[in-house]
Amino acid sequence: MKSKLHIAFYLVSIFILGACGGTQDTMVEDYEFENFEDGVIQFTFFHINDVYEIAPLEGGKVGGMARVATLYNQLLEENPNTLFVHAGDFLNPSLLGTLKHEGKSIKGKQMVEAMNACGVDLVTLGNHEFDLKKHELQERLNESNFSWLATNVLTYNGEKLVPFHIESMGNREFLPETFTWSIFDEDGTEINIGIFGATINSTKKDWIYYEDYYQEAVKSYLELNCETDVVFGLTHLAMNQDLKLASMLPNVPLFMGGHDHENIIDTVGNVIVAKADANAKTAYVHRITFHKNTGYTEVSSELVPITDEIEDEPNVQAIVDKWAKIQDENLTQIIANPNEVIYKTTVPLDGREASIRNFQTNLGEIICKGWAHAASAKKANAAIMNGGSIRLDDQLDGNILAVDLFRAMPFGGKVWEIDIKGSDLRKILNQGLENKGIGGYLQWYNIEYNSGKKAWSIGGKPLASNRTYHICLNDYLAAYSETISPIIKQANVKYYKPKDEDKKDPRSDVRKAVIEYMKTL
Numbered sequence: 001m002k003s004k005l006h007i008a009f010y011l012v013s014i015f016i017l018g019a020c021g022g023t024q025d026t027m028v029e030d031y032e033f034e035n036f037e038d039g040v041i042q043f044t045f046f047h048i049n050d051v052y053e054i055a056p057l058e059g060g061k062v063g064g065m066a067r068v069a070t071l072y073n074q075l076l077e078e079n080p081n082t083l084f085v086h087a088g089d090f091l092n093p094s095l096l097g098t099l100k101h102e103g104k105s106i107k108g109k110q111m112v113e114a115m116n117a118c119g120v121d122l123v124t125l126g127n128h129e130f131d132l133k134k135h136e137l138q139e140r141l142n143e144s145n146f147s148w149l150a151t152n153v154l155t156y157n158g159e160k161l162v163p164f165h166i167e168s169m170g171n172r173e174f175l176p177e178t179f180t181w182s183i184f185d186e187d188g189t190e191i192n193i194g195i196f197g198a199t200i201n202s203t204k205k206d207w208i209y210y211e212d213y214y215q216e217a218v219k220s221y222l223e224l225n226c227e228t229d230v231v232f233g234l235t236h237l238a239m240n241q242d243l244k245l246a247s248m249l250p251n252v253p254l255f256m257g258g259h260d261h262e263n264i265i266d267t268v269g270n271v272i273v274a275k276a277d278a279n280a281k282t283a284y285v286h287r288i289t290f291h292k293n294t295g296y297t298e299v300s301s302e303l304v305p306i307t308d309e310i311e312d313e314p315n316v317q318a319i320v321d322k323w324a325k326i327q328d329e330n331l332t333q334i335i336a337n338p339n340e341v342i343y344k345t346t347v348p349l350d351g352r353e354a355s356i357r358n359f360q361t362n363l364g365e366i367i368c369k370g371w372a373h374a375a376s377a378k379k380a381n382a383a384i385m386n387g388g389s390i391r392l393d394d395q396l397d398g399n400i401l402a403v404d405l406f407r408a409m410p411f412g413g414k415v416w417e418i419d420i421k422g423s424d425l426r427k428i429l430n431q432g433l434e435n436k437g438i439g440g441y442l443q444w445y446n447i448e449y450n451s452g453k454k455a456w457s458i459g460g461k462p463l464a465s466n467r468t469y470h471i472c473l474n475d476y477l478a479a480y481s482e483t484i485s486p487i488i489k490q491a492n493v494k495y496y497k498p499k500d501e502d503k504k505d506p507r508s509d510v511r512k513a514v515i516e517y518m519k520t521l
């Protein structure tokens, strides 16, 4: 499971030093400390990314912030010069985030609490941080005890562009574009380490302004290069963007990335780009040896699986338990045992946003199949759902608990059945294809599309325009979705809905229907 990459190279900083205007000369300093310091210092980055879940997943086997905290404490013991960084995406999505506590939406509060308790030092803004409303993000900023990098993202104060800020005791502290970490070791070697960020511009809101991430990262690098001994990236970009940026900044030894949810490590020239798995299934430990007088930097990156073999750190575990109780109190109103194992999968069920909004996945299919199975009026010919109802942005693997279906579909809703004419069903399915890339892209069961012939079949037979089909779907898609529900409303369909008071009806909750179906498998 462990993978190691070891790369060493020279920082060719001499060319850029001239541009800084200072008289930075490391040779002079080396003579001053000759008797004491060896000019070599070791430090560690503990790096996670895309972590939304504070509790372990896959029936307790992987992940969990209390285990992350234990590993971090071990690294601190190994080397006190360890910086705990999170490369973005932590405030959303999560099931807990969609629930309410003490009358307020939780919206990532649980994650900030756990990160504070873990001792996270520095984060970079990810696109999912902007899923929140502006005032909710402000609350999370204010609650955080860690530093945030906002290298290329600004907000508006009226018409004026301003940095995001943290408000504490009436003071406003603006989020910086760069971060400097000053360390020294036992023999007196002292260095300043610069870190810049970069945030992908995928979540558009009228209160967010993105600057060009390439330009701003390069600008930040050049500034840091003048003020610090060595510069690293903590980025939240897609891999191809990270690699492009890495090619523009060949003297950065390491980019600690996020956004991609599977662990990956690659190099551009001498630059390493590394990302861990989402939800702390793994973490990266980057051990760095830096030679101050030459700029020679050795990076040894180790991907560490976070499993049940790592003990829980008690303080963080107490926070995880507190929130688990809040979650259970909410869920037991819908199902008796949220933590029951309902199914064991041998292949990961794909609920990643980039998948479910672009192609049919096995998770989309099994959910739709569960709804078809719940049909009570008559046997369903097929089932459909909008991919946007799946908010997991992750894969489900191994033991699937009932709560995992709630994580997958935090918004809930009911299963409806409709009788619809084939010609109208075709319009809906075609619209689903048009919605590729957005939440209105359809997942389905018992439906096939032949893209060459542009032809649909239902249950293996060509879709017949004049035939009436019995279809299961979520009430959101039927009644509220922007592009599909107008077609259904115009189609003069016959509806079969569960009764509001009948909580035993699996159709009363989209998650309940799938859970009951999975238990039969």
Ligand SMILES: [Zn+2]
Residues within 6 Å of the ligand: 088, 089, 126, 127, 128, 236, 258, 259, 260
């Ligand atoms: Zn992201």
